[in-house]
Amino acid sequence: MNRKIRINYYAIGIFLAIFFIMIALNSYTPYVADDFTNMYTKGDVRVSSIADVIYNQKGRYVGTNGRTVAHTIGALLLMLDKYLINFLNTIVFCLFIYFIYRFSRLNDYFGIDITSKKYKKLIAKNKYGRNLYKAFYILLSFLAIWYFTPVFGQNYLWVMGSANYLWTSVIILGIILFIREMAILKKTLESVPLTLFIIIFSFIAGWTNENSVPAMIVIVLYYLVKMKKENTRGIIYIVFMLVNMLVGFIVMITAPGNFVRMKYFREPGSLIEKLAFRYSNMSDRFIQYLLVLFMINLVFLIIARLFYIKKNMEPEVYCFAGFISYFSMILSPTFPPRAMISSVIFFIISIIMCISVIGRVNIKVGTTILTICIILLGYNFSETFPEAILANSKYFDEFNARELVIIDNRTLNKVENIEVLSLKTDNKYVAAYGLEDCKENHNDWINSSLSRYYGVRSIILRKE
Numbered sequence: 001m002n003r004k005i006r007i008n009y010y011a012i013g014i015f016l017a018i019f020f021i022m023i024a025l026n027s028y029t030p031y032v033a034d035d036f037t038n039m040y041t042k043g044d045v046r047v048s049s050i051a052d053v054i055y056n057q058k059g060r061y062v063g064t065n066g067r068t069v070a071h072t073i074g075a076l077l078l079m080l081d082k083y084l085i086n087f088l089n090t091i092v093f094c095l096f097i098y099f100i101y102r103f104s105r106l107n108d109y110f111g112i113d114i115t116s117k118k119y120k121k122l123i124a125k126n127k128y129g130r131n132l133y134k135a136f137y138i139l140l141s142f143l144a145i146w147y148f149t150p151v152f153g154q155n156y157l158w159v160m161g162s163a164n165y166l167w168t169s170v171i172i173l174g175i176i177l178f179i180r181e182m183a184i185l186k187k188t189l190e191s192v193p194l195t196l197f198i199i200i201f202s203f204i205a206g207w208t209n210e211n212s213v214p215a216m217i218v219i220v221l222y223y224l225v226k227m228k229k230e231n232t233r234g235i236i237y238i239v240f241m242l243v244n245m246l247v248g249f250i251v252m253i254t255a256p257g258n259f260v261r262m263k264y265f266r267e268p269g270s271l272i273e274k275l276a277f278r279y280s281n282m283s284d285r286f287i288q289y290l291l292v293l294f295m296i297n298l299v300f301l302i303i304a305r306l307f308y309i310k311k312n313m314e315p316e317v318y319c320f321a322g323f324i325s326y327f328s329m330i331l332s333p334t335f336p337p338r339a340m341i342s343s344v345i346f347f348i349i350s351i352i353m354c355i356s357v358i359g360r361v362n363i364k365v366g367t368t369i370l371t372i373c374i375i376l377l378g379y380n381f382s383e384t385f386p387e388a389i390l391a392n393s394k395y396f397d398e399f400n401a402r403e404l405v406i407i408d409n410r411t412l413n414k415v416e417n418i419e420v421l422s423l424k425t426d427n428k429y430v431a432a433y434g435l436e437d438c439k440e441n442h443n444d445w446i447n448s449s450l451s452r453y454y455g456v457r458s459i460i461l462r463k464e
Contacts, residue, residue: 010135026086028392036449066255074163143377150337158431168208183223206248215321265333304354322346388429
C-alpha cells in the first residue's frame with residue numbers, strides 16, 4: 001500500500017519567502033575583496049578550468065592556509081556567471097536553514113516512556129508534528145540566523161565568504177544529521193553505496209574549517225558514546241567517519257601555508273603571553289557578539305530540563321560545541337567576526353532542540369514559545385530587512401558607478417593611476433561590510449587585484 005504524501009504548504013511558503021529574500025540580497029551583491037584575487041592564478045591567468053583551480057589550491061596549501069575544500073568551492077563558484085552564483089548561494093542558504101530545522105525533528109515517542117499513561121495521553125492530545133508547528137521551526141531558524149549572525153553579508157552573500165562558511169556549514173550539518181539519525185533515531189543503513197560515500201565524504205567535512213570541525217568532532221564523540229552505551233547498530237560506520245574527519249582536520253591544520261601566514265601577524269611576548277592576550281580579547285568579543293545568544297540558550301536548557309528531567313544531553317552537547325568552536329580559535333592570531341558563525345549555528349540548534357523537547361511534552365507551551373520568539377525576531381527583521389535592501393542597493397549602484405569610471409578611463413587609453421572613490425557601508429547585511437577596499441597605494445593587494453580584473457595598470461583611491 002502506497003504511503004500518502006503530505007505536503008506542508010506552510011513550510012513551502014516560508015522557504016519561498018526565504019528564497020526571494022536571499023535572491024534579492026545576492027542580486028545586489030557585486031564581487032568584493034578576495035573575490036577578485038581568487039579569480040586568477042599566480043601567473044595572472046583567469047581561472048577557467050579545474051586544472052587552474054587545482055594549481056591555485058596547491059599554491060594556497062603551501063603558502064596561505066590549509067582550508068583547501070572551502071577555497072576550492074569558492075574558486076569553482078567564481079568560474080560561473082554571477083547570476084548563477086546568486087542562484088546557487090540562495091539555494092544552499094535555503095538548504096542550510098532546512099538542515100537547522102531538521103534538528104527539531106524527532107520520532108513522536110523519542111525520549112519518552114511510552115509505558116506511562118501520562119505521556120500517552122499527552123502525545124495523543126498534542127498531535128505532535130502538525131504542519132504549522134513544524135513551519136514555525138523553519139521560520140525561527142531563519143530569523144535567528146538573520147539576527148544573531150555578526151556579519152551576515154560576509155557569511156552568506158560574499159562569494160568567498162559563503163564558500164568558507166555557508167557551503168562548509170551545509171557539509172558539516174549534513175554529516176552530523178546523518179550520524180544523528182543513526183544514534184538518536186536508531187535508523188539503519190539501507191544503501192551500501194550511500195554509506196560508503198558518506199564515510200568518504202566525512203574526510204572532506206574534516207577539511208572544511210578550523211573551528212567548525214573541533215565542534216563537529218565533539219558532537220560525533222557524544223553520539224558514539226551514546227551508541228556504545230545503548231548498543232546501537234552501525235557504530236562501526238561512525239567510527240570510520242570520525243577517523244576520516246580527524247585525518248581531514250590534520251591535513252588542514254598542518255598545511256605549510258598556515259605557518260607561513262602566521263608570520264604576518266606579529267604578537268609580542270612569549271607563547272603564554274600571546275595566548276593570555278588572545279583569550280582576553282576573545283572573551284571581550286564573546287560578550288559583544290555572542291553573550292545574549294548564549295544566555296538565551298542557557299535559559300532554554302534549564303526550561304527544557306525542567307519540562308523533561310530524563311531527556312538526553314543532546315542540547316547541552318551542542319551548546320558546549322558552540323563554546324569549543326569559539327575558543328578553539330585561541331590558536332589563531334586572528335579571529336574575524338565571520339568565523340564566529342559556527343558558534344552561532346550550534347547555539348541556535350541547541351535552542352531549537354530545547355523547544356522541541358518542550359513541544360513533545362506540551363505542544364501548547366512549545367507553540368507559545370515559538371510564537372513569542374518569532375514575534376520578537378520578526379519585529380527586528382521588519383526593521384532591518386528594508387534597511388538591508390537599501391544598503392545593498394546603494395552599495396551596488398556605487399560599485400557600478402565606480403566600474404564605469406574605470407572602464408571609461410580604459411576606453412580613453414588612460415590605464416595608469418585611475419582614481420576611484422572609496423566604497424563604504426555600515427550595514428552588516430552588505431557583503432563588503434568590514435572588508436578591505438581600494439587604497440591610496442596602487443601596489444596594495446586589493447588595488448592590484450582590481451587592476452588585473454579590469455585590465456588596467458593601476459588604480460588608486462581618489463583623495464576626498
